[in-house]
Amino acid sequence: MMKKQIFEERKVSWLELFFDLIFVTAVSSTTHLFVTIDHHPEHTLLYFGEYLLMVTPMFWAWVGQTMFYNRFGKKISHPELFMLSQMFFLILMTASFDLEFADTFYTFIIGYAGIRLFTVIQYFTAAKKYSAEQKQVANLLGRLFLVGILISLSAIFFEGNSRFFIMYAGIFLDILLPLLNGKKLQKVPVHFPHLAERFGLFVIITFGETIVAITGILAEKVTDPYTLLYVFLSFVIISILWASYFHSFEHVVDQNRATNGQVFLYGHYFIIIAIMMLAANIHLLFLGHLNKSLLLLFLYGSVALFFLSKQVVFGLHKKAEIEFSIWKEIGLVGLLACFYLLNQLTSLPLITSLLSILICALLDLMIRFQSSKLVRKRS
Structure with a gap:
């Protein structure tokens, strides 16, 4: 039997809408980038794969902040400081979208890691203002995401294709870990x-x-x-x-x-x-x-x-x-x-x-x- 919950009315804030505005540019940039494979017909499948590898962390960066704000945003003081900081790192990441990925690797990973680190900081900050189950879930998500970020950041110490593998291993672990902890997250349903x-x-x-x-x-x-x-x-x-x-x-x-x-x-x-x-x-x-x-x-x-x-x-x-x-x-x-x-x-x-x-x-x-x-x- 599906559980029901009565939710209080909650509107999307102007801050969230401004946050989305940056992602308009990110979506446009990735789509434009994929269209440029018209000039490289011999690399269609390769560039399609690279396109997905750029879209995925972009989407996950938006999801990370959206899910945090949905569950715990009410008790964060000055959320604009966190979200505006993330927006700057997203600009850096978006500017790094390039089919010749090796040329923009470092700015891309700094942009992605910056966005995610601010999300983690928010989880640990929010955990101090809640009690019992909400605090437990906030700390859990903060720790899970921190693991993925540290693995991705460790890629800067490697060279060649191995650095890409390590970076995306961290990103996909970042995406997978919450899914594996779904039952624990049910303790704090989303709005x-x-x-x-x-x-x-x-x-x-x-x-x-x-x-x-x-x-x-x-x-x-x-x-x-x-x-x-x-x-x-x-x-x-x-x-x-x-x-x-x-x-x-x-x-x-x-x-x-x-x-x-x-x-x-x-x-x-x-x-x-x-x-x-x-x-x-x-x-x-x-x-x-x-x-x-x-x-x-x-x-x-x-x-x-x-x-x-x-x-x-x-x-x-x-x-x-x-x-x-x-x-x-x-x-x-x-x-x-x-x-x-x-x-x-x-x-x-x-x-x-x-x-x-x-x-x-x-x-x-x-x-x-x-x-x-x-x-x-x-x-």
């Missing part, structure tokens, strides 16, 4: 409505980047009919995916759920990666310089990842009266796979791929509306 709103705002940021991507396509060919059609279809797809996400956000999610927030947190990593990948691939497919088969795989894969991760996140946080049909979801992803194979095995024009994704996106939105409509009729 779920606030957390859901924070992740919704981050998703808005990534959807905004898709608009930037298609605007870049149109910028130099405003009067070209084919370009106008391509951008129009891309915009409609983005709008439908946005509507599907936020319809579920508004009508499916149980805002009174008591949870440690981990499924919501880790699931949104894949949602955000999917949206960012969609933005980049829409742009790269239009340019037409890279291997079309690989880009189609990325394009359809990003949409499938969006469908599946969204379903998991909202399915596990849904209201009790909402019913999801697993067969509808399997059918939707199966249809998407059929369209992908059709476009891979034939020489259909690129517009066909957009139209097929548009059909799947519409079906996904219809399923969401149908589920919520049935609930309203029953009630």
